[in-house]
Every structure is written in structure tokens, then in C-alpha cells.
Amino acid sequence: MNNPFANMDAKAALKYFGDINSKMMKGASLLTEVEEIDVGTAPKTLVYQEDKLSVYHYAADAKVACGIPVLVVYALVNRPYMLDIQPDRSFIRNLLSRGLDVYIIDWGYPSAADRYLSMDDYINGYLNNCVDAVRRDAASDKVSLMGVCQGGTFSAIYSSLHPEKVHSLVTLVAPFDFSSDEGLLFNWSKTMDVDALVDAYGVVPGNLMNDGFLMMMPFNLNIKKYVDMLDVMEDEERLLNFLRMEKWIFDSPGQAGECLRQFVKDCYQGNKLIKGTLQLGDKTVDLGNITMPVLTIYASGDHIVPPAATKPLNELVSAKDKTLYEFKGGHIGVFVGARSQKELAPAISSWLIERDAPKAAKKPAAIKPVVKAAAEAVKPAAKPAEVAKAQVKAAKPVEAAKPVETEKPAELAKAVEVVKPVTDNKL
Amino acid sequence: MENPSDYFNGWIKTQQQAYSALQNQMQSLYPNTTAASDNPFTSWSKAVFEAFPVGADANLAKDVFSKSLNSNDAMQKLFEMWQPLLNALREKTLDPASFSKFTDPAQTKQLFDKLFGFDPELWAQIQKQATQFAGMIEKNSQPWADATKNPSFNFADYQPDALVKQMEALYAKFGDSTGKLFGMPALGKDREKTEQMNRFIRELLSYASRNLDYQKMMQQTGSDAMQSVVKILAQKSAAGESFDKFDDFFALWIDTNEKAFNKLFFTEAFSQKRNAMTEAGFNTRKLYHEILESQLADLPIARRSEMDEVYKLVYDLRKQVKILNAQVQELNKEQL
Numbered sequence: 001m002n003n004p005f006a007n008m009d010a011k012a013a014l015k016y017f018g019d020i021n022s023k024m025m026k027g028a029s030l031l032t033e034v035e036e037i038d039v040g041t042a043p044k045t046l047v048y049q050e051d052k053l054s055v056y057h058y059a060a061d062a063k064v065a066c067g068i069p070v071l072v073v074y075a076l077v078n079r080p081y082m083l084d085i086q087p088d089r090s091f092i093r094n095l096l097s098r099g100l101d102v103y104i105i106d107w108g109y110p111s112a113a114d115r116y117l118s119m120d121d122y123i124n125g126y127l128n129n130c131v132d133a134v135r136r137d138a139a140s141d142k143v144s145l146m147g148v149c150q151g152g153t154f155s156a157i158y159s160s161l162h163p164e165k166v167h168s169l170v171t172l173v174a175p176f177d178f179s180s181d182e183g184l185l186f187n188w189s190k191t192m193d194v195d196a197l198v199d200a201y202g203v204v205p206g207n208l209m210n211d212g213f214l215m216m217m218p219f220n221l222n223i224k225k226y227v228d229m230l231d232v233m234e235d236e237e238r239l240l241n242f243l244r245m246e247k248w249i250f251d252s253p254g255q256a257g258e259c260l261r262q263f264v265k266d267c268y269q270g271n272k273l274i275k276g277t278l279q280l281g282d283k284t285v286d287l288g289n290i291t292m293p294v295l296t297i298y299a300s301g302d303h304i305v306p307p308a309a310t311k312p313l314n315e316l317v318s319a320k321d322k323t324l325y326e327f328k329g330g331h332i333g334v335f336v337g338a339r340s341q342k343e344l345a346p347a348i349s350s351w352l353i354e355r356d357a358p359k360a361a362k363k364p365a366a367i368k369p370v371v372k373a374a375a376e377a378v379k380p381a382a383k384p385a386e387v388a389k390a391q392v393k394a395a396k397p398v399e400a401a402k403p404v405e406t407e408k409p410a411e412l413a414k415a416v417e418v419v420k421p422v423t424d425n426k427l
Numbered sequence: 428m429e430n431p432s433d434y435f436n437g438w439i440k441t442q443q444q445a446y447s448a449l450q451n452q453m454q455s456l457y458p459n460t461t462a463a464s465d466n467p468f469t470s471w472s473k474a475v476f477e478a479f480p481v482g483a484d485a486n487l488a489k490d491v492f493s494k495s496l497n498s499n500d501a502m503q504k505l506f507e508m509w510q511p512l513l514n515a516l517r518e519k520t521l522d523p524a525s526f527s528k529f530t531d532p533a534q535t536k537q538l539f540d541k542l543f544g545f546d547p548e549l550w551a552q553i554q555k556q557a558t559q560f561a562g563m564i565e566k567n568s569q570p571w572a573d574a575t576k577n578p579s580f581n582f583a584d585y586q587p588d589a590l591v592k593q594m595e596a597l598y599a600k601f602g603d604s605t606g607k608l609f610g611m612p613a614l615g616k617d618r619e620k621t622e623q624m625n626r627f628i629r630e631l632l633s634y635a636s637r638n639l640d641y642q643k644m645m646q647q648t649g650s651d652a653m654q655s656v657v658k659i660l661a662q663k664s665a666a667g668e669s670f671d672k673f674d675d676f677f678a679l680w681i682d683t684n685e686k687a688f689n690k691l692f693f694t695e696a697f698s699q700k701r702n703a704m705t706e707a708g709f710n711t712r713k714l715y716h717e718i719l720e721s722q723l724a725d726l727p728i729a730r731r732s733e734m735d736e737v738y739k740l741v742y743d744l745r746k747q748v749k750i751l752n753a754q755v756q757e758l759n760k761e762q763l
Contacts, residue, residue: 024495024496027492027495028492031488031489031491031492032488034484034487034488035484036484037484037487051745112734112738113738113741113742114738115735115738116738116739116742117742121746125746125749184689184692184693187692187693187698188692188698188701188702190698191695191698191699191702192698192702192705192706193702193705193706193709196705196706196709196710196713197705197709199709199713200709200710200712200713201709201712202735202738215692216692217685217689218685218688219681219684219685219688220681220685222494222498223498223681224498224678224681225498226491226494226495226498227495227498227674227677229491229495230495233495242491243484243487243488243491246487246490246491247484247487250487250490
């Protein structure tokens with residue numbers, strides 16, 4: 001019988017631990033120089049504010065190819081700058097470079113006074129007002145909604161209640177069918193006493209929610225990640241990248257108690273969205289009312305929102321133009337992974353541009369934006385038809401509802417290559 | 428491999444030298460932040476933490492550094508824990524069945540306490556609170572007070588229920604004697620406060636019991652995962668395979684534990700025990716706030732329940748204002 005540690009050289013091991021010390025010292029020195037970690041740096045202008053939320057309009061860095069503005073609806077958990085975490089890994093910049101006119105909602109940080117905000121307030125109140133603000137600002141009858149995670153659930157609910165204002169709906173790793181037992185959050189939420197939680201806190205602290213997320217992979221997220229970090233500590237740029245992600249992970253706003261209570265009870269525990277019994281204010285949510293084009297994106301390796309929770313939207317909507325898109329990766333990889341930048345953002349952009357309304361459908365601006373200043377300079381200008389056509393072809397996902405037989409073989413190959421699955425992107 | 432004990436001692440020495448060097452460096456850079464403590468690590472840490480600038484993300488940088496220190500400390504604990512096994516591997520003919528005796532439950536527990544943030548001090552605090560409570564009514568509850576001063580539980584030897592059983596027994600004794608007084612109808616504010624304390628202690632005990640139940644389940648899973656690692660080592664040994672680096676072993680340990688806990692997390696038992704614990708925790712917190720409120724009732728300050736009423740009023744008013752605003756805008760549009 002051999003000793004499994006027989007080849008472990010003591011000198012090498014000593015050097016290994018010695019190196020750890022050196023890296024710690026270097027890292028400590030670098031960390032003491034950190035004053036501000038820049039995130040969300042894509043230029044943007046404030047166009048609407050209400051209570052604690054803000055809506056921003058990103059400055060275009062390419063000719064706008066899509067006349068319908070896109071409003072990004074992020075989740076209430078964590079902060080939306082994940083989509084613009086750093087310039088070379090920015091989902092937002094990627095969309096802008098492809099000609100989308102992008103707006104985003106920053107929900108802000110709820111304080112104790114916001115404990116009574118309900119799902120109805122967020123969706124029929126805030127989100128509806130944000131949509132109206134963007135419609136005014138962009139002088140457009142409709143907007144396209146791009147909902148992320150819980151923001152995708154909210155966007156779908158909104159689209160079913162206000163279909164007249166939504167041109168297209170894109171959801172990214174958003175839960176709809178909460179009966180899934182594949183995700184830990186889904187399992188844990190089914191038996192949790194959310195009344196006790198909300199009654200105890202009012203506005204539920206973000207760090208309490210974070211504890212739940214960290215518990216999903218405790219050894220990797222609490223130990224290994226920080227041991228591995230030593231390898232990047234010596235490199236200032238890589239250390240800053242690490243810190244940006246770390247900042248995002250722990251920058252968790254509290255959750256308005258009543259909204260969380262309803263989300264857990266009606267969605268996680270009651271699965272009312274799928275059953276068609278979800279009630280918001282005096283309205284019942286029927287996903288069958290969604291008739292606009294729908295792009296449902298799920299991540300095959302998502303451990304937070306499993307595909308089984310995401311995919312059913314594609315079946316429940318009445319839209320004839322609907323696309324189910326599989327991203328080979330994890331929940332976070334959808335936004336910051338290299339594959340996301342290379343494939344997903346281009347695919348979404350092309351999908352939206354393909355479905356863009358004719359310019360004639362644009363309505364003149366009836367009300368001038370109040371806060372906006374710089375955005376006027378970047379109004380939509382159609383891309384050359386050939387370019388737009390090429391983008392559309394490249395965007396067709398493998399599982400797209402529309403057939404691609406009419407494409408030339410080379411173009412089809414290109415389309416398939418764009419959405420080629422990968423497995424190295426799990427986060 | 429050279430003598431593992433020398434190797435380990437050498438490593439520890441290197442760590443101390445490194446910390447000492449860094450401490451000296453920090454002291455020279457920041458002479459005014461020298462800590463008075465004799466503990467070099469504490470001094471060093473203090474100097475380092477005080478050296479962080481006050482910027483928007485300075486706390487994040489501190490936090491990351493702290494987590495990095497903790498994680499490496501965990502890795503060091505892991506190494507320390509496996510040191511006897513490394514020795515055994517070198518010096519003995521291995522029998523897979525004997526591997527398990529090298530995993531020390533107390534050290535395992537320390538490791539998992541660190542990982543999941545279990546705080547053994549919590550139980551000391553609970554006991555202290557119970558003693559203080561007993562002290563308040565010392566004359567009438569001497570048996571309770573005496574008993575709480577003589578704790579016999581031993582947390583470290585894997586009998587975490589001992590404390591709760593002891594406290595429950597004491598509580599029952601209290602309830603059968605002096606506690607009967609508190610079952611009487613309320614006579615006024617003071618009696619209400621006492622009864623409130625009574626309910627709080629009950630809920631605290633419930634939380635303690637559920638928390639320990641939860642911890643026991645987690646520790647058991649950790650212990651089982653350790654045995655799985657041991658089995659894998661034994662298999663590797665039998666197959667003539669070996670590790671070239673400690674971090675290969677570290678990766679195996681992380682992976683094995685992650686899988687073991689992931690399996691546990693998907694069980695209904697885990698959901699139930701965790702939810703039972705958190706629910707009791709939330710209720711305890713709520714009762715604690717109620718006690719604080721009743722104690723502060725006579726002071727001219729706004730209490731949480733009063734603020735909640737204000738928040739509700741503001742919320743309702745804000746909604747009404749928004750509706751009225753929208754109506755005004757519609758009317759304006761019509762007029763235009």
C-alpha cells in the first residue's frame with residue numbers, strides 16, 4: 001500500500017505556504033490602497049426618479065439600430081450594475097455597441113419606511129411609471145422589457161397586465177414555475193415561515209438574504225474562493241476584478257417586507273403565477289395575455305433559478321413569436337461570462353432588432369423629458385439593411401421557434417456557432 | 428517526504444516570521460497605530476486594519492482581507508487536523524479502517540463552527556441571560572438561580588443537547604415553583620413585563636434547542652464528509668495514487684464536503700430544521716423588541732411599533748397623492 005502523500009515534497013510545500021504569505025502581504029498592501037471600486041461606468045443620464053428608484057438612459061456608443069427602447073428590469077435582490085460590472089465585461093456596453101437604445105431601473109435601497117410596499121406597488125405602480133417615463137423620453141408608444149431574474153418575473157407579470165405598452169419581452173434566468181424542486185432556494189422557500197421573517201424585520205436585511213445564497217455552496221463561496229483569491233492578489237487588475245464581483249455580491253439592498261411576503265407565499269409556496277391565480281391589486285395575472293414576441297433565456301447550469309422554473313413561460317404565453325434560448329452556463333455567467341459577451345448579448349440584440357417596429361410607428365414626443373440632457377443626441381438611426389439582416393441571421397438560436405431552413409448553409413453554420421453550447425462558464 | 432512534523436513546525440515558524448516581518452513593516456509605516464497587545468498576530472492585524480484608508484469601498488477591502496485570512500486559517504486548521512494522519516501514513520503500514528481515528532471531532536467541530544459561523548459563545552450568553560433573569564427574582568427562585576450557576580454541559584464532546592436539556596429541566600423546576608406566580612392573572616404593567624420576559628425566555632430556549640438540533644445535523648454531515656475523505660484517501664492509497672501538492676488534497680476536501688452538504692441541503696429534514704430554527708430566531712427577536720419597547724414606554728422617544736404606524740400612514744398617503752397626481756395630469760391633458 002502506498003502513501004498518498006509520498007510524493008508531496010516538504011520543501012515544495014513549505015515554499016507553497018511561504019508563497020501564500022508573500023501573496024497575503026502583497027495583497028494587503030494593494031487592498032490598503034483601495035478607496036473606491038468602480039462599477040457601472042457606462043455613461044448614463046438620469047431620466048426619471050420616484051421615491052427611491054431611478055431610471056437611467058445609457059448614452060449610445062453606436063448608431064441606434066433599434067427604434068424601440070429597451071428597459072432593463074433588474075431584480076430587487078442585489079444591484080443592477082452587475083450588467084455593467086467593468087468595461088470589458090459589460091452586458092450593457094455590449095447591447096449599446098450593437099445599436100440598442102437602453103434604459104435601466106435602479107430600485108435603490110429600501111429603508112424601514114418602505115416595509116409596506118407590495119408586489120402591486122412595484123409592478124403596477126413603479127414599473128408602470130418607469131415604462132411611461134421611458135415611453136415619454138424615447139417618444140415611443142411601446143418599450144421592450146428585458147427582465148433579469150426576479151425582474152424577469154415582474155416583467156412578465158407587467159406584460160400580461162399592460163400588453164399595450166410592451167413591444168417585446170425578454171426574460172433572463174427568471175423564475176415562473178416555482179414547483180421545481182431542483183433549486184435549493186425553491187426547496188427552502190416552500191417551508192419557510194415568511195410571516196415570522198417579515199414581522200421580525202419589516203424590511204428584510206440584504207445580508208440575511210445573502211446568507212441564504214452563500215449556503216448554497218458554502219465551501220466554495222466561504223473558503224475556496226478566498227484561498228483562490230491569493231492567486232490574483234499580486235495582480236492589481238485581477239484583484240480589482242475580484243473586488244468588483246465581491247462588491248456586487250455583498251451590496252444587497254433590503255427587501256420590502258410586504259413584497260417579499262407575497263413573492264414567497266404566492267410564487268414560491270403557492271405557485272400562483274403558473275396556476276393563473278396570482279392577484280395584484282384588483283387584477284388577476286394571466287400569462288396567456290402575453291401576445292408580444294417573447295424571448296425566454298435560461299441557463300442550463302443555473303443553481304439559483306433552475307431551467308425547470310424558467311422554461312414554462314414559453315408554453316404559457318399566447319405569443320406566436322416566441323423563442324426559448326439555452327445558455328450553457330450558470331446564473332451569474334449569463335451576465336458576466338465571456339460566452340455571454342460573445343454570444344448572448346449579440347443574440348439578444350439581433351433578436352430585438354429583427355422585431356423592431358418600423359420607424360413610422362414612433363410617436364412624436366408629447367412630453368419632453370424632465371431630467372434628461374445628453375440622450376437627445378443619440379436618437380435612433382436605422383442601420384443599413386444588409387447589416388441588420390446579417391445580425392438577424394446570426395441571432396437565431398438553435399431552439400428558435402422560427403425555422404431556419406431558408407438560411408444559406410454558411411449562414412446557418414454561423415448562426416449555430418453563435419449559440420454553440422459551452423460548459424466552462426459555470427459560476 | 429521529509430519528516431512531516433518538521434515540515435509542519437517549519438511552516439508554522441515561517442508563518443510567524445512572515446507575520447512578524449509584516450508587523451514590523453506596518454509599524455514602521457504607521458507608527459501611531461501600534462497595538463499594545465503582546466499577541467503579534469493581533470498587533471499585526473490591528474496595524475493592517477488601521478492602515479486601510481477611509482474610502483467608499485474601504486470596508487469592502489477590509490472585509491475581503493479578513494475573509495482571506497479566515498479562509499487561509501481554515502486551510503491551516505485543515506492541515507493541522509490531518510497532520511497526525513500524514514505522520515501515520517509515513518510511519519505505519521496503513522489499514523483503511525484505522526484512518527478514521529485520526530479525525531479529531533473537536534477539531535472538526537472548530538472547523539465547521541468557523542465555516543458556518545456557529546458561535547459557542549452564544550450559549551454562554553444565553554446561560555448568562557437566564558442567570559440574570561433568575562437573579563432578578565432571586566429570593567423566590569433560589570433553586571433555579573443555584574442550578575444555573577452550575578452548568579455541566581460539554582459542547583465540545585459532541586453533546587450539544589446537554590445545555591438545552593439542562594436548561595429545560597431547570598425551567599421545569601422553576602415553572603413548578605416560583606414560576607407558578609407568573610401564571611397568575613396580570614395585575615398591572617410590572618406583571619405584564621415579567622410575563623413578557625417569561626415568554627421571551629421560553630422562546631429563547633426554543634431557539635436554543637432548535638439551533639443546537641440544526642448544528643448537530645451540520646456537524647454530523649461534516650463528520651461524515653470527513654470519513655468520506657478518509658475513504659477516498661484509503662482508496663488512493665490502495666491504488667498507489669498520490670497527491671503532489673497540499674492544495675490537491677485541499678480541493679478534494681472542498682469538493683467532498685460541498686457534495687455532502689449539497690445532498691443534505693436538498694433533504695426535507697434540512698429545510699424543516701433550518702426553518703424551525705430561523706422561525707424561533709425571528710420570534711425571539713420580535714419578543715426581544717417588544718420587551719425593549721415596554722421598557723422604553725415611559726421615555727419620550729418613538730418606538731418601532733409607533734414608527735411602523737407612521738410608515739403605514741405615509742405609505743397610504745403617498746399612494747393617494749400619486750393617484751390624485753395622475754388624475755390631475757389626465758385632467759390637464761384633457762384641457763389641452
